[in-house]
Amino acid sequence: MNPSSPPTTDHNDSHHLFEDPRHRKFSFVWLLTLLGPFVLSAGLLILLYVTHGWAYVKNLLLTALAVFFFFGRFVILGGEAGGMDEATRFFTSGELALLVFYMDTMVACLLAFHIGFVFRLPYLGAKLRLLMDDGKFILAANPWMKRATFLGIVAFVTSPLAATGSVGGSIFGRLLGMSRLGTFLGAVTGSAIGCSIMYFGAALINRYLDRDNPWLTIAGILFVALVILLLNHRYRSMKAEWYANQDKNKKN
Numbered sequence: 001m002n003p004s005s006p007p008t009t010d011h012n013d014s015h016h017l018f019e020d021p022r023h024r025k026f027s028f029v030w031l032l033t034l035l036g037p038f039v040l041s042a043g044l045l046i047l048l049y050v051t052h053g054w055a056y057v058k059n060l061l062l063t064a065l066a067v068f069f070f071f072g073r074f075v076i077l078g079g080e081a082g083g084m085d086e087a088t089r090f091f092t093s094g095e096l097a098l099l100v101f102y103m104d105t106m107v108a109c110l111l112a113f114h115i116g117f118v119f120r121l122p123y124l125g126a127k128l129r130l131l132m133d134d135g136k137f138i139l140a141a142n143p144w145m146k147r148a149t150f151l152g153i154v155a156f157v158t159s160p161l162a163a164t165g166s167v168g169g170s171i172f173g174r175l176l177g178m179s180r181l182g183t184f185l186g187a188v189t190g191s192a193i194g195c196s197i198m199y200f201g202a203a204l205i206n207r208y209l210d211r212d213n214p215w216l217t218i219a220g221i222l223f224v225a226l227v228i229l230l231l232n233h234r235y236r237s238m239k240a241e242w243y244a245n246q247d248k249n250k251k252n
Contacts, residue, residue, distance in 0.1 A: 033113035037106035073100045076198035093202035097195045104166035104191035111170035112184040131168045157190025
């Protein structure tokens with residue numbers, strides 16, 4: 001086994017781990033949890049367009065993409081304290097915290113109830129399988145999470161690593177054997193705690209640092225990006241080392 005590679009998994013059958021034969025398709029709950037996040041998000045964007053204009057909505061969508069693909073909840077640290085002209089300012093820390101929490105909630109709703117279906121999708125399915133391997137590693141390296149169940153998934157989602165968050169948390173909850181509702185509530189609780197920590201951290205930054213200094217802003221963005229990269233590098237190194245030790249123990 002290559003120590004840097006995740007454990008082998010039958011990718012064709014991985015979605016069966018998350019499917020419940022008792023869950024009836026096209027029931028009210030099935031449709032609500034599948035279509036609800038998309039309908040609600042579209043409605044909110046239309047409302048924000050009417051009340052705040054296209055510039056606000058465009059900035060919001062670009063920020064959401066940055067949150068989803070790189071910064072995660074670290075983006076909250078870059079929020080303004082408020083009080084600037086709405087047309088020119090960046091989002092406040094409170095708005096960013098609300099945005100991240102909303103995104104986590106919608107993703108958790110979709111995946112906690114429909115992850116077996118998403119596993120079948122060509123591109124997303126492959127990405128989710130990688131996160132499933134991450135969940136297995138964290139669960140094996142931290143057996144207390146399996147005993148704690150709900151608290152385990154809360155701690156998992158609260159962690160700022162890229163492998164965690166509501167996407168990884170939804171997979172992690174099902175690996176723990178939790179119900180769809182329990183997985184959803186655990187992911188939402190973990191997101192609320194994680195966003196709150198970042199929000200109060202942003203409050204300290206806004207209190208003691210000069211936001212009007214552009215060099216300070218650039219340095220802050222670079223610092224956060226570096227922290228994210230270092231955290232993920234450290235996580236991958238720990239994962240590779242753990243698998244190497246497991247492989248060594250099997251040979252012995």
